[in-house]
Amino acid sequence: MKSESSNQPIGKVMHHELKQTLGTWQLWGIAVGLVISGEYFGWSYGWASAGTLGFVITAIFIAAMYTTFIFSFTELTTSIPHAGGPFAYARQAFGPTGGYLAGAATLVEFVFAPPAIALAIGAYLHVQFPGLEPKHAAMCAYLVFMALNIVGVQIAAAFELCVTLLAIFELLVFMGVVSPGFRWSNFTAGGWAGANTFSMGSFHGMFAAIPFAIWFFLAIEGVAMAAEEARNPKRSIPIAYITGILTLVVLAIGVMVFAGAAGDWTRLANINDPLPQAMKFIVGEHSGWMHMLVWLGLFGLVASFHGIILGYSRQIFALARAGYLPEWLSKVHPRFKTPHRAILAGGVVGIAAIYSDELIQFGGQTLTANIVTMSVFGAIVMYIISMLSLFKLRRTAPNMERPFRAPLFPLFPAFALIAALICLATMVYFNFLVAVVFAIFLVLGYVYFLLTRHQRDTASADVLLEE
Template sequence: MTDDVKGTKSAPPRLRGVTYAHAGEGYFEKRQLQRSAGFWGLWGIGVAAVISGDFSGWNLGIGEAGWGGLLIATVAIVAMYFGMLFSIGEMSAAMPHTGGAYSFARASMGPWGGFITGLAETIEYVFTTGVIVLFSAGYANAATDELFGLDLSDHMWLWWLVLYTAFVALNASGAEISFKFAIAVAVISIGILVLFAVLAIANGAVDFGQLDNIAPEGGNGTFMPFGWEGVLYALPFAMWFFLGIEELPLAAEEAHDPAKDIPRAGIIGMITLVGCAALVFFLNPAVTGASELGGSDEPLLDGFRAFMSDDWAAVLSIFALIGLLASLQGIMFAYGRNMYSLSRAGYYPKFLSVTGTRKTPYVALVAGAAFGFVVLVVVDYLAKNTDTIGEKANAIVLNVAVWGAVLAYILQMVAFVLLRRKFPNAERPYRSPAGVAGAAVAGLIAAITFVGLFYNDDARTAILGIAVLYVIALGGFAIFGRHYLVLSPEEEYAMSGGLHRDPSVEHYGGVELEAELPPEDFTP
């Protein structure tokens, strides 16, 4: 047990197979965050985290399902995200602390539910950051090659190292800087997408006849050239338009008014993203052709190249890179706060939640970046030296990120339904207009997506690999981690039945809480 975590004077408290240690003097003081975000800061961090999906990644779904099949998949995914955001908005307003998905599941399903859900979200955000680094490096290398003759194709790890280092430094420099940066790059990124649409139309480059230029298979039509099976495989890529917008509850302890602004920023951010997705979804393949776009690592840049000279396209690719960098900053923010909250509660090693003088979880940021960098190096090596992975490295990392995301989504929707029943009297400043039905629909679509990942041969190997690591982590928690949990804000909310709601208002420390616990739930 560390110096700043201690047990009670007798034995540490136990609850359903886990053991808690009361936080020692100075424990939470070393793990403070700073309130820096209003509505626009939250909108910016949410949109910024996702906007790269309009620049790369989504188009791989065309290769799986054709344009029409991806359209059907995208409509389903939009319904899923709205249902989920309504539900998450209600839970985040009720629980204005940093835990996010882990916190919701902890309150509804106990410590094991919290850990399983929080770990899935860690996988989602760490691997999503890796995907964005891959795509960002590709855009950056294309631009420097065409403008300056600097081609690092054989040494892409240098780009990855530069990107990880720069954005860990940005996110560690302070929450206020992070939120301001997010607003700026979100607005610029939206402007770039609008510019692409305007130039494509002005240059007469849009031909909607190219949307279905993929040759159908197995008696299917050109709208859905690979049938309903293709739609199933396309669901993860349709998610790339929106994956990450659900991170906003992780900013709860850094928001000025989380109960009001997080639900509102999530819904308005989602509406913004639907508009951006529509621009690229209808216009980008209409400019380049669906079949040509289905395997591209730089779909928007390919769109610019279709009606502009290479030099101008290279210049615009630098601006397109801003969209990817926006998401790199936003998603890195998310994994830092996710790991911070799980570490503060003792599920992860406690040193990961130390924040330092700038009130940012810099240790968690560095740890997540180091792990992501190693993953990219390993995947790159396998891609160059094995036939199994080959040219599918980007899709493999993307599918792992989606696997973590949909698992976390399913568990959060279960948590929403359970919390409505278990904590009926808990304060809920915002209530989902879709209620339990919205959560059920969102959870069902997420479950179908989850199953679809295992049916896709290209994704199965990667998913099984990360599932093994997932099981190893669960084993580590069972053997060691569950014995050293801390009564953090997320834990005390759950253990008090929602009575300890806001860590900025109520006292936290565990001693008073221990006396309030029902005897059947708590044994000394």
Template sequence: MEETKNLELKKTLTPFHLWVIGVGIVISGNYFGWNFGLADSGYVGMLIATAIMGIMYLFMCLGISELATALPHAGGPYSFARRAMGPLAGYLTGIGVILEYFIAAPIIAIGIGAYISFLFPAVNTIVAAAVMYVFFMIVHIIGIKEYATLEAILVFVALALLVLMYFVGLPEIKIEKLLGTGDTPLIPNGFKGIWGALPYAMWLFLAIEMLPMLSEETRDPKKDMPKGIISGIVTLLILSVSTTTVAIGLGGIEYMSTASDPLPAAVAAAFGNTYWLAQLLASVGLVGLIASFSGVILAYSRQIFALSRAGYLPPVLATLHKTRRTPYLAITLPGIIGLILVVLFNPDDLILISTFGALVSYISMNLSVIILRKKEPNLPRTYKTPLYPFTSIISLILAVISIFASVFANITFFMISIGIFVVAIIYYFAWARYRINKDAPEERVHEENIAVGDTNAL
């Protein structure tokens, strides 16, 4: 028990910090990526896809807000599934979360490196990405509060740029650029176009679900977690509709569907390449990418820390810095491996593995809300999911639909994703299940619950 106590994280976060981190880890999705689904979907199709994904994320956030108050542990998704469906389901959920963020981190880093290299051609992309990694790994090792302060600055700059674009661009929107001319179909490929746009619409919300992993670092998670999670997803819902509408209304569907930097491109299409806002978005817009990158490092390190503390992964990865109380090995080692992966493989393909891992965890978390309501109706919940079970069931169905959509994106990497989970299962049965630490908070609570049940049965 004393050994496990020495692996507890420092409590410093407030609802404001949670909102900052939640919005910050996602906000780069407004700056790039979402527009690549436009060719097949058009504006209306993208709006529908965004609404579908927005509903999935909103309803999931309502559910995980309940779970975060009942099970306020660093394991987050892993701890929810562990309690609801047992150790194997918890472990595989954790693997899905790690895949999501572990793969996403170096991909975003390469994007940042390419952006810096564009602004400063003498700087090599890989070198710039490596510098970003080193800097933010140091920030995270120093402490969560210090990181949250820096993240707040990045988020407010990124938000200010978006609001500025809305303010300047909204009066200049052209209806024909949104809806096309009279003989142009509103949704170029109908239902197939909407289906194809779903993975891109996910980028406007992907990663908000990481907030429960900060429960152990939140001052009062039973009250603060729902405030942080729900305020974050509501902010992202507003941004998603505003960004897509203004950007497409300025740049047009055809032009925007291939733009690697959609926001500066949209403003430049309407006002010219030399317009001050286009220049500002092209340079300062980099902070949105940096905000998300730093949040992704936080996410993968906390899930690896929790699984390692519980014995599913090598315990050395749960080692905390003696004075800062941060999991420095869970921060640095995956970062080094992730950067190597991006050098060796195509980031566009790796991102499919990241999305697959995310959707596995979404399915598991929605199932956990439903199962725990039936299995443990008396579990203390300071917040309960509104309109339950409707909200959790709808989010679950949409997550299942989305995971099958990834089959059509690239069947090879879909099978690679399946293969990763097969290897993870073999590893679990060959090694991990014999080394589970029952003193870890996520495991200890479960064992105590079993003991109470046995006593009641007697």
């Protein structure tokens, strides 16, 4: 057994306990589905601080960061197709401590994103059923989709592809329905942080809106955690990632512009259902189009919710298999071959977050906004570590098989790294209390990491072969 101090290669895994069944279209469905709820809600909170025009600039900057990041991240995913994703890359590049930091950050991202989406599902259902408590609906969503993920990855991925296609169709329908009322003057009115002209306050607001622009694209990297379940990851993952990010950029710009141009955009900021409310400007509250949007709009939320459950469960599974979490979380279901305990564990944390108003609703932000921000903190830290891992592995493992190489290296990964560092600095400045809570999570996790070295040294389910 290797000691923890050795730099263990993660190019191959001896025991593939997860079934390799996913094809290119299914991976594309996961890539887009993981993120597409970001087009339905969350981003409009950015309007509250930056205004529509200011938020456009923020969103373009973040879109550039994600595009360069995905082109760079794909090199890591195809070189090291491991269910741990960023955890595996950082562990190979920087050893166990690097693996811990990347794994913990990814875990925060993927465990805290689902409760925000579940609350949005509850808000959408509340529009149709005013007597339904949104939090109860959110909890029921967890129970239903945890069960679906446990049944099997093939069924889960097929479902994910279907609801993703329906969600894209619905976004196109939304843009078509509100287009007759499209007025550019609506979008630009007070577009600079509530003012009609650019000022230093606009600049301030654009930085404050960074977490909500990230929400447009958050979690696309989760495809990496399905790499062990892909039939041909070296070919299918690059296609899924690149087409996925291009799909999402187009949809994000379209939804944001059409929603803001439909009416008084200030009424859409700080709410969980901006698209139905934007449609009310055009068709009224009782239109059949309105009811269709609410029902079909659920597909976008469900696609991301369901996909991120897949993502967090694989991250918990991989960390437990390598001894970074209790070993019993790495067990797979004897019949379905899915990490059922990891699925349930992440669900328990998410449901607890939904009902933790007094703990999570602080700093003048709503419960959803704080959960979104916490998830984004995890993502940004993981992006930074991943890009550093790419640079390190290019230097220390030049002969590693790289089926896909980051284009314009080192420019693309350098831009993604610098942009992520800027995002992290501004997020700490504008969300200091959430940053403190995030740091506490990392510190407590690191204490556990230090106390469980023997657990990692004796982990037998993630024995790695030399190249």
